Amino acid sequence: MTVPGSNSSIDPIRSIRLYSIIVPLNNSVSDAKVLTGRQQALKEVSLLVAEIETESGLEGLGFTYTLRTGGPAQFAHAKEIAPLLIGEDPNDIQRLWNKLSWAGASIGRYGLAAQTIAAFDSALWDMKAKRAGVSLAKLLGAYRNEVRCYNTSGGYLQASVDEILDKSTTSLARGIGGIKIKVGHPDRRLDLRRVEAIRKGLGNNVPLMVDVNQQWDRTTALRMGRALEQYNLQWIEEPLDAYDIEGHTALAAALDTPIGTGEMLTSANEVLAYMQQGSIDLIMHDAPRVGGITPFLKAMQVAEQRGMMMAPHFVMEIHIHLAAAYAHETWVEHFEWLEPVFNERLEIREGKMIVPSRPGLGLTLHEQVKNWTVASHELNRMKI
Structure with missing residues (x-):
């Protein structure tokens, strides 16, 4: 007793x-x-x-x-x-x-x-x-059993347009729901040609995102953002330095395309600063980078109160559970890079990643x- x-x-x-x-x-x-x-x-x-x-x-x-x-x-x-x-x-x-x-x-x-x-x-x-x-998603109070997912690993800059389209076709056939490609070439015209070719190749109905990896200055970001409006992008990711809150605020106000950032931030407080300023449309923080699930949830709660869209960066093995417990629009990022580490595989179908029902994170080491x-x-x- x-x-x-x-x-x-x-x-x-x-x-x-x-x-x-x-x-x-x-x-x-x-x-x-x-x-x-x-x-x-x-x-x-x-x-x-x-x-x-x-x-x-x-x-x-x-x-x-x-x-x-x-x-x-x-x-x-x-x-x-x-x-x-x-x-x-x-x-x-x-x-x-x-x-x-x-x-x-x-x-x-x-x-x-x-x-x-x-x-x-x-x-x-x-x-x-x-x-x-129960699964971690259920422990946190899941809103859904599946989360929209998009692939990033096939869209890096060393790949040609044909390679990206080929990998995108494979991803979409597997059931993945969107495609993100990298941009940020020193020659901005090359970025625009690549985006136009990939949008044409995928068609207008496939969700398409671009990721700049912080390589534009404010003037370039505004000009490129305006040029990219015609391609109906889901979002433009990391257009500016990760700590340029003021620049992101001005850019998000000037463009119709949603602006997102957060993956390079390394604390809940840094993430909260963006949301408190209303600087972005989409929060993209990363649980391991901000210190784990505990600080991630603190930032997520504020994002939820503000009705923001959320798309956590990388580590789908953890973020699938956190995204499932988010009240508003959310995506999870598909990378196959860590799949060989674990015995389990995440199931994907009809554009969505299925939340594992196994207890905890549902992972064991291979x-x-x-x-x-x-x-x-x-x-x-x-x-x-």
């Missing part, structure tokens, strides 16, 4: 396992940041995976990621802060997020520090939903992950 006020019903965290995993891409890809010389082509995704287990044997699986740089730093910081979770009640997710955040406050409570916490945070949410015997693991670390209550 549980005595009121006692801790006898708590199932504390007993052990944590960490993995640093490098997932290779089948082919390297380039966006506008590569063409402007600011970054190198993308060849792999670095994952930090956390497996958390309680005294009773209940497990939670979570992960975060980084592109190009930062993977070893995430793993190193995770090793530093993981011991703070041993013996804790895994249900106290908000309190534990704050505990881990303050532990690393000397290196900041945004950016890499927050992105590291995301691996633990998503594992705790996974565990909480498993304890309840055996081949061992071949991509570059570092691991384990700690448990007996050794602390």
Whole structure:
């Protein structure tokens, strides 16, 4: 019998396992940041995976990621802060997020520090939903069992128009509901020719989006935005620097095409600043990048109050659950890049991604992950 006020019903965290995993891409890809010389082509995704287990044997699986740089730093910081979770009640997710955040406050409570916490945070949410015997979407209070989805991985700038159309046809045949392509060439006329050719090839009824990856200045963004109005785009993504709130405000007011951003923001507060200013039509924040599901939900709640459209960036394996729990118009972004990491596959049909019914995030690691693991670390209550 549980005595009121006692801790006898708590199932504390007993052990944590960490993995640093490098997932290779089948082919390297380039966006506008590569063409402007600011970054190198993308060849792999670095994952930090956390497996958390309680005294009773209940497990939670979570992960975060980084592109190009930062993977070893995430793993190193995770090793530093993981011991703070041993013996804790895994249900106290908000309190534990704050505990881990303050532990690393000397290196900041945004950016890499927050992105590291995301691996633990998503594992705790996974565990909480498993304890309840429902998917994370159901735990959060799902509005829908399927979410509109669009593909991005086939639309990078290194691909020709013919290649993009070929990959788009394959995506649409698979059941994906929209296509996003990269723009931001130094020669703006090339962007317009590509968009026109792809719109013509896909037809007027296929939802089409473009992503600039922050490579336009304010004048270029306004001119290009006006030129692109004729193509009936779902949205223009990251037309300006991710921290140019004033520029986004002016651009969104000047154009009919919705303007979105958010994927490069690394805290809930940064996301909230955009919404408080009414600077964009579409919020596109990323749960691992803002610090996990906990801060993502804080921003999502404000977006919901404002009636905004939401389209979370990347990691469809997590965002499908969060998008399902959003009240208004929402999309989830399809990338196949992380599919080899997990045993499960997300189902797609008739333009929508089906919300998994498996408990938690509904994910288990594939055996081949061992071949991509570059570092691991384990700690448990007996050794602390």
